[in-house]
């Protein structure tokens with residue numbers, strides 16, 4: 585198709601060769617607009633139609649399209665694209681409302697992120713202070729009182745340990761609600777595993793409270809946490825201290841198996857006590873006339889501990905690899 589479109593002042597002139605109502609022919613028309621239009625004109629033709637785009641010289645609403653009062657017969661509005669003054673106002677208002685909504689949403693989102701960050705920071709700070717107190721207290725007491733301090737660990741430390749470990753349940757919620765990028769299972773294993781030892785094995789059995797194993801368990805638990813929580817505190821502000829990151833992702837390698845071993849020793853030591861005292865024993869129906877010792881649960885738990893160790897060791901190994909691989913790639 586041979587198309588010629590020209591605009592001068594306010595007149596559009598169109599000429600084209602093609603097949604239309606009069607078959608193969610030359611078609612032409614001209615339109616004199618009500619007000620001037622810009623001389624740049626663009627057009628695009630398809631098999632069915634020619635689209636011509638013109639721009640007004642000055643923005644604003646026209647009373648009508650053409651200079652002459654009566655619209656030429658061949659001009660018909662395309663109502664799909666038709667906009668009148670009230671439509672445009674509505675469109676502008678809608679756009680502004682959308683912009684305002686987006687602004688408010690972004691504002692709320694930023695508020696939520698700062699609140700989340702603030703709460704996480706406060707949580708990590710409290711845990712850091714708690715575990716630091718435990719670690720420093722145990723170390724100082726060990727130097728001052730020697731072996732006597734070991735058997736007294738539970739009575740001097742347990743209140744703060746109870747507090748920190750109850751509070752640690754927050755970590756399961758953080759993982760479950762997606763507040764931190766981590767899996768629920770490893771966190772649940774960690775929190776349930778420790779609280780089982782703390783509340784059932786040590787808390788409920790007085791004979792266990794003077795055992796040296798309490799010292800080892802508490803010391804191993806706090807030794808990792810005094811690095812883990814400050815690492816998270818810095819993370820809340822997208823900051824990191826390389827040495828601390830290295831310590832957080834490295835010292836669990838010896839500490840975790842040692843911790844599980846110490847916990848396993850505690851469980852094994854408590855078995856005869858549960859058998860003797862019948863504490864938490866599960867009563868059987870009267871016809872059978874006896875009860876199942878809680879030690880059966882402890883045997884099952886011993887198996888679960890090593891499964892838990894495997895799951896969390898693998899999880900921590902993955903976290904370590906991910907952390908150091910990302911850092912290396914960033915450094916390149």
Ligand SMILES: CCCCCCCCCCCCC[C@@H](O)CC(=O)SCCNC(=O)CCNC(=O)[C@H](O)C(C)(C)COP(=O)(O)OP(=O)(O)OC[C@H]1O[C@@H](n2cnc3c(N)ncnc32)[C@H](O)[C@@H]1OP(=O)(O)O
Pocket residue numbers: 704708755764765766767770771772773774776777778804805808812816817819820835836839840841842843844847888889890891892893896900903
């Ligand atoms: C289902 C119930 C079954 C019960 C079965 C019971 C089985 C019992 C087995 C129990 C064995 C437990 C033994 C244990 O008690 C022994 C010891 O603890 S010994 C001492 C050594 N221990 C450790 O080293 C473990 C310490 N604990 C942990 O590392 C975590 O608890 C763990 C869940 C294991 C791993 O942590 P996580 O998955 O969170 O990994 P990351 O630290 O890499 O964090 C991932 C990202 O999340 C961000 N994050 C996490 N927490 C926070 C927070 N509190 N505040 C801010 N940000 C947080 C973190 O920054 C990472 O983000 P990014 O990747 O962006 O940097």
